[in-house]
Amino acid sequence: MKHRIIVIGPPASGKGTHSERLADDLELDHVATGDLLRQHVADHDELGTKAEGFMAHGELVPDDLVVQMLGEQLAEAAEAGVVLDGFPRTVAQAEALRDEVGFEPTDVVVLEVPEEVLVDRIAGRRTCPDGHVYHVTANPPAEEGICDVDGKPLGQRPDDTPETIRQRLAVYHRDTEPLVRRYDRQGVVSRVDGVGVPDEVYPRVRAAVDA
Ligand code: AMP
Numbered sequence: 341m342k343h344r345i346i347v348i349g350p351p352a353s354g355k356g357t358h359s360e361r362l363a364d365d366l367e368l369d370h371v372a373t374g375d376l377l378r379q380h381v382a383d384h385d386e387l388g389t390k391a392e393g394f395m396a397h398g399e400l401v402p403d404d405l406v407v408q409m410l411g412e413q414l415a416e417a418a419e420a421g422v423v424l425d426g427f428p429r430t431v432a433q434a435e436a437l438r439d440e441v442g443f444e445p446t447d448v449v450v451l452e453v454p455e456e457v458l459v460d461r462i463a464g465r466r467t468c469p470d471g472h473v474y475h476v477t478a479n480p481p482a483e484e485g486i487c488d489v490d491g492k493p494l495g496q497r498p499d500d501t502p503e504t505i506r507q508r509l510a511v512y513h514r515d516t517e518p519l520v521r522r523y524d525r526q527g528v529v530s531r532v533d534g535v536g537v538p539d540e541v542y543p544r545v546r547a548a549v550d551a
Contacts, residue, residue, distance in 0.1 A: 342421030343368055344443060345549060346428065348520060349451030350512040351505065352461040353534050356473065358451065358545045359425035361538075365546065371417060372425040373406055375471055378497075380409070382469070396498050398507030400429060400515060407436045418443040430515045431522055447549050448523045451534035451541075455509060462505050466494040478537065 343366055347359045356372060363370035377395060380388035387409055391401045400406075406427065407414075417424070418441045428434040437443045453461075464476040468487035474480060474494060481488045499508065523529050530548035534541055 342419075343423075343447060343549065344418065344421060344445050345423045345447045345449065346445045346523075347423060347425050347449050347451070347545075348429075348516060349534060350453065350455075350458055350516075351508045352458045352465060353451040353453045354538065354541060355425050355451060357538050358449075358542055359423045361542050362545060362549065363423040366421075366423075366549075369417060369420060369422045370425060371410070371413060371422055371427065373410070373427040373429075374425075376409060377401060377406075378471070396504070398499055398504040398511060400511055403430055403432045403436065407433065407440070414443060415441045417441075428519060431519050434519055434522065444526075445523065445528055448520070448529045449545055449548050450520055450529055450531045451545075452531055453534040457535060458509065459502075459505055462500050463502070465497065465500055467497055468492045468494050 345362060345366075345368070347355050347362070349355045356374070359372065360370055362368070377388075377391050381392045381395065382388070387405060390405060394401045410427065414437060424445075428437055461475060461478075464478065466474045466476060466481075466485075468490060469492050470487070470490060472487050472489045474487075481494065485494050486492070487494055520529060530551065532541070532544045532548050
C-alpha cells in the first residue's frame with residue numbers, strides 16, 4: 341500500500357526538513373502548503389494577495405482558500421502516495437481531505453519540540469528566496485548571509501518575528517492540537533521527539549513510519 345503520510349508539528353519543529361527526507365526516501369511526492377503559499381505571495385497573484393496578511397500575522401489562511409489551492413493535487417496525492425507537510429492543519433481541512441478526495445492517512449507523524457527550543461530555532465532561522473533553510477548557529481551557511489546551494493542572499497521569513505511566533509504557537513494549540521487528538525482516535529499517530537539536529541531526529545521519524 342502506498343504511504344499517505346501527514347507530518348504535523350508546531351512552527352520550526354522540523355516539518356519541512358523531515359517531510360522532504362521522507363518523500364525522497366520513500367519516493368513519494370512532497371506537498372508543503374507553507375511553501376506553496378509563499379510562492380503565491382512572491383508571485384503577487386490573487387491567492388497570494390489574500391493569504392499574505394494572514395501569514396504575516398501568524399494566522400492560518402482560511403480553510404477554503406488552502407483547499408482550493410491544492411485542488412487536483414489532493415486527488416493525485418491520495419492515489420499516488422504522498423507526504424503532506426503543513427496540511428491538514430485544522431479539523432475542517434482534514435474533513436475536506438476525507439470527504440472530497442477520500443484521503444485518510446496511513447501515518448501521522450507529530451514532531452514534539454519544547455517551546456523554548458522552537459523560539460530559538462525561529463529567531464535564528466534564515467532562508468533563501470528558493471526556500472533553502474539555515475540556522476545562524478546550528479546550521480550556518482559557509483559564507484554568512486549567502487545560500488550554499490544557489491548563492492542567493494539569506495533573509496528572515498516575515499512571520500519569524502517574536503510577536504508572530506507567539507501567535508503561531510497559540511494557533512497551533514488552538515487549531516491543530518484538536519486535529520492531532522482526532523487522528524489519535526483513529527490510531528494512526530506517532531509522536532516523535534524532535535529535539536536534536538536533523539540527522540539525529542530523522543531516524544526516529546523513519547522508524548515511526550516503518551513501525
Ligand atoms: P509553514 O511554512 O508550514 O510554517 O506555514 C507558514 C504559514 O502559511 C502559516 O503560519 C499559515 O499562515 C500558512 N499555512 C500553511 N499551511 C496552511 C494550512 N494548511 N492552512 C492554513 N494556513 C496555512
